[in-house]
Amino acid sequence: MVDVSVKEYLHNELRRFREVMVHKLDGLGEYDIRRPLTSTGTNLLGLVKHLSLWESRYFGEVFDRPFGEPLPRWDDIEARGADMWATENEMRDEIVGRYRRVWAHSDATITTLDIDSPGYVPWWTRPEVKLCNILVHMLTETSRHAGHSDILREQLDGAIGTPADYAEQQRDSSFWKAHCARIEAAAISAATKFSTP
Template sequence: MIDDFAKEYLHSDLREIRETMLWKLDGLGEYDIRRPLTSTGTNLLGLVKHLAIWESRYFGEVFDRPFPEPLPRWDDAGERGADMWATENETREEITDRYCRVWEHSAATITALAIDSPGYVPWWPRPNVKLFNILVHMLTETSRHAGHADILREHVDGATGTTAPHATPRHDSAFWEAQHTKIERAAKAAVTELGQERQPFTTPRVQPQ
């Protein structure tokens, strides 16, 4: 009973965060979903492409249930990084539709297998896994990139939130300029209060027993 609950709970959260990823593209033109928005080239459509490819692997070949469409190999050095951006010949629909087909393939794997079913991830240091590990991993990975997408979308047009019904209310530029100024002032005051010579804080690491 608890295994079925855990599997459905994780899968449900994964379904929700995937929808968030696609929503981040809504209302934007081709250039804005493709253009690099960080110094390393991170972009909105590239994040969706990346997640589609890697989810297809994790719920596919890891459990000997390969996704039935050709995708670049994970161990092909010539393809490294190509999953993080869209070429001029790849359409938005091509990438988002593939992502939705990957969801269907993943759902078939999740439904067919028990949560403790074994899998093998050849690119992990400890490659022997269970379906539970992969559900947690893909939920974590997708949530991480949804956070990236939220910040990228904010840079484009100020839109933030998880879904249309839960979008953050829009404010004008004067509101955000005042907010920015307030936070900047607090940051500078903290330096004065705490002293500029204070050593950067390092979070202590707990050593494994």
């Protein structure tokens, strides 16, 4: 059996990264939170929508504790990818509000169940899981998307960091210009030094 402190640690980390995801929307207009910022359409609000859908499944259906709001079927091929962006009719507050309701539902599942409680993930090739597996999976997924959102937000307005350290890490544009120039010079030098003829 896994120590109960592991569950608490994983749960606290998941909570922290959830807040980061929502914080990355702060201070941005509707266009910037929705617009595609990569060649595959990745966007800030879409990442929040995606995480709310999958977290509701992993801590809901997997443990026979379904989330109380309608969700698209996980095996609906036609709907694939629709969770990664917000339509013009979906409001920011609606998506963020759902994400927060999912948190409450997930937190109840995590708190109620033992770390080694069994679950079943029908879309995995090895569907028999424990709560510990799902906690690690959702923490990994959420932190991965928090990293994506860090880069997307930095592209939009240069904001970096998390709510706790945001104010301390801000530097002016001259600092970042000099920093990038130093990195660029190292890249050019390495390309010259290590390139094969």
